[in-house]
Amino acid sequence: MEEVIILGTGIGGCTAAIYTARADLKPLVISGHEDGGQLTLTTDVENFPGFPEGVQGPELVARAKKQAERFGARFDYDFASGIEKKEGHIEVTFESGKVLETRTLIIATGASARWLGIESEAKFKGRGVTTCATCDGAFFKDKEVIVVGGGDSAMEEALFLTKFCTKVTVVHRREELRASKIMQEKARKNDKISFIWNSSVDGIYGEKVVQGVKLKDVKTNEITDFPCDGVFLAIGHIPNTKFVVGKIDVDELGYIKADRFSHTNIPGVFAAGDVQDTRFRQAITAAGSGCMAAMEAEKYLVELE
């Protein structure tokens, strides 16, 4: 029987691991398919307090993991496929077939990139269509690409891609960006970045790899061909909560419903990070909620005794 199992090794899960490890609860932290979470797919993090020069996302999360290990957190890899509330404990089932029992569970499974859901997208996945500029940007040296989306991620990806690409076009479905002012300004000031407004990607074409997209003007429904070598999607994320549906309350978008103390509807089960955050979704808020979930788990264990 574990005292604490933490699902997810993003900054929320790692912070929960630091706190529960320092409370001598020897947490077992299990990473899913995306070890380190979204920060591993980003570059400069300029708004995490304590790093006046900024810090690389992968470095930040790697350091947090090391910090948790220093206090006795154990890290493992598996993929949670279900949970079950039992008398005085929670049972977690994994894809490997493993079943673990724990007195408290902190769910910090984060969120994964959203895809457009159009047929041609599947055909060109890994052949020019991707959701990660930091992973795949270097493959597009001296090429022309589009970035779909109007949020901070889209601006960040577009700016990063200008290091490699000759031209980056942001395609957004409205004529107003959702991104923060500072990110908008950075993107607008960059000569290599241009914008196509009120447009969605209706199709992707090419022989073996992407050669262009079919853009639909959402106001006139007119469709035009737009030649490009790559399509970077930055259209938000979907919370990783499939394995809890029916067991833990989630909202209409699939985010775990947690109260302001990180409690879910099941006593002993807490949620931290993007998996329960419909509003802020920042590295610092994920870390903060990881701390809260850990402290509440500790309190719950004391009360249980």
Ligand code: NAP
């Ligand atoms: P987001 O803020 O939810 O933006 C998603 C963008 O994609 C929106 O512009 C949205 O359009 C568009 N979109 C959604 N579904 C679409 C679809 N099916 N087809 C076409 N466009 C679609 O997501 P995000 O940019 O990933 O950011 C998530 C959070 O992380 C935010 O809180 C953001 O501030 C934070 N973040 C911060 C930084 C930073 O500070 N440097 C960097 C990255 C992310 P609409 O605008 O029309 O809805």
